[in-house]
Amino acid sequence: MDQGQGALTQLRAYLAQRDLPANSRLPAERELCDILGVSRGELRKALAIMEENRELWRHVGKGTFIGSRPVEEFSNIAAIAELTNPREVMQARLLIEPQIAREAALNATAGDVAEMRLCMKMSREAKTWRQYENSDNALHRAVAEATHNTVLVALFDTLNAVRRTVVWGRLRSKVDRPPSDHHSFAEHEALVRAIEERDMEAAGQTMRRHLSHVQGNLLASSQAAE
Amino acid sequence: MDQGQGALTQLRAYLAQRDLPANSRLPAERELCDILGVSRGELRKALAIMEENRELWRHVGKGTFIGSRPVEEFSNIAAIAELTNPREVMQARLLIEPQIAREAALNATAGDVAEMRLCMKMSREAKTWRQYENSDNALHRAVAEATHNTVLVALFDTLNAVRRTVVWGRLRSKVDRPPSDHHSFAEHEALVRAIEERDMEAAGQTMRRHLSHVQGNLLASSQAAE
DNA sequence: TGCCTAACCAATCATATATTGGTTAAATCC
DNA sequence: GGATTTAACCAATATATGATTGGTTAGGCA
Incomplete structure (x- = not known):
């Protein structure tokens, strides 16, 4: 009975002496047995207790590590x-991005707004669809960065990466052409202005309306493909 | 001049003949040289053009693949x-999860609600903090699943994983104790009922209020630690 | 000058070997 | 007899090694 607790005591003393930082690996069980002078069974009992206590964690092939x-x-x-x-x-975009726009309106700096305007300028001057999409992506990401929330x-x-993978997989428009519909330009302009004026409500509404239009276009093109 | 375009033409013919599906790997450059009977330089020019055109992509050590x-x-x-x-x-939770709750109110099935009630029951009967947290996690995830949006x-x-990593890293409450404050129970009950009644507005509001309380508790405990 | 060839490089894959926590059963000890 | 030690084995993972791949460079050649 004293033995059972003895292994745990010895293990604790060993760890306290080293004072290892979190996520650091401690010696393999077979080595620890020799170091502490206890049998593997007793050592594993002690390790199991500490693992249950979230003081360390173990995995086959990896080892035993400090922390959770x-x-x-x-x-x-x-x-x-x-x-x-x-x-x-x-x-998902319709649920998430308007909230991000609202938060951006609260926290955006002058530099953030300048970055957004630069993206808008580039999207207007885009000669190909690819350039336009890149600029559009950059603008939406600039809005996200303006929240100053990592x-x-x-x-x-994550959402954007999923979007690009999914959309690219479906419709592969090889033909690069300049965007003919300019509805996004005005919407982007209104969005950035709302953020600049710290109008959370308008920022969220504008983003929602913009994405609704994008959604409508996507729906229309998929219907046209049928 | 004809040679330069010739490699591209041959490559295109080769690909058209095979009609490979997206993400499939095509032979190594050195093999393709023999197959098409062109030099590696010419082949690489053709590959570069098609890569620029987003028809394929290449990576050192991996190979050349169809698609973007x-x-x-x-x-x-x-x-x-x-x-x-x-x-x-x-x-981030305060911005995202209320929106998820709203969407859940729209799309939840009777089975989803039953799952939520089961989580609530388990959280009420939890004997340790760990059990309570697990049940709480399960409930919030059940709400997310009720949106039926992958x-x-x-x-x-993702958000939940970050939350657990960050929080666990900061405050390590080793002492397992049953939750003393029961404010979450009533809030969870109201949340599930709003979802069951398809009241999007109430679901969002309830989730927001609940998370505000959680935020308040977290702030209070961090102040107490100082 | 433009192209081909060959060699080399760093990143990656593929394979084999070693190590690790988890498990079981016989041996051993009070 | 019951508990503990010990040894062997297992599946998961890490590590090491060699082969393969796209990318690059330099010399030969027309």
Whole structure:
């Protein structure tokens, strides 16, 4: 009975002496047995207790590590893109991006707005669809960056990556041509102005209206393809 | 001059004959040289043109592939967690999750609601903080799943993964204790009821209020730590 | 000058070997 | 007899090695 707790005590003493930083790996179980002078079974009991206590985590083939187990990532872009479709992506954009625009209106600096205007200028001067799409992407990302919230930017990037993968997979318009419809230009202008004037409500509304138009165009083109 | 275009023509003919599906790999450059009977330089010119045209993409060590280059992922959970903090994460939750709740109210099935009620039951019966947190997580994820939108679920998972990494990194409450404050229980109940009644406005508002309380608690505990 | 050829480079893949936590069962010890 | 040690084995992972790939450069050649 004392033995069972003894291994844990020895292990704790060993770790306290080293004072290892988080995520650092400690020796393999077989080595620790020799170091601490305990049997592997007792050592594993102690390790199990500390793992249950979230003081360390173990994995076959990897080893034993200080701290809490890292989370598994279901954020694989390609995997998401496989499971979804343009409709879901546009719906997600309609829910997320207006909220980002509202937050951008609150936090945007003069530099952020200048960046947005530069993107708009480039999109107006675009000679090919590819250039236009790049500028459009850059503008939307500039809005996300204007929130000055790393998590929101990361979420936007994820959503954007999924969008590009899915859309490109479906309709492959090889013909590069300048955009004929200029409805986006006016909407972008209104969006940036709302952000500049710190009008959260207008920023959100404008973004929502803009994405609704994009959604409508996407729907129309898919119908035309049928 | 005819030679330069000739390699491209031959390559196009070769690809048209095979009619390879997207993302499929085509032979290595050195093999293609023999197959098409052109020099590697000419072949690479043709490949460069088609790559510029987004008809294929190449990468050292991998090969040459049909279609457009897959997007790079900035969705590394650990990387995001390194750059952010609990405040940004809570802010992002306050912007995203109410929108998800609204959408859930529109699309939830009876099975979805039953799943939510099960999560609530488990959270009420939780004996430790860990159990409570797991049930709470499961409930919020059930709401996301009720949107029946793969992209929204994936974004929620990403946000949730970042949240757990960041929060766990900061405050490590080793002491497992049952939750003393029951304010979340009533809020969860109201949230699920709003979703069940398809009241988008109430669902969004309830989720926002709930997260505001969570944010308040997090702020209070961090102040207490100082 | 323009093209071909060959060689080389760094990134990546493919394969084999070693290591690690997890498990089981016989041996051993009070 | 029950608990513990010990050894062997397993699947997952890491590590090391060699082959392959796109990218690049330099010399030969027409």
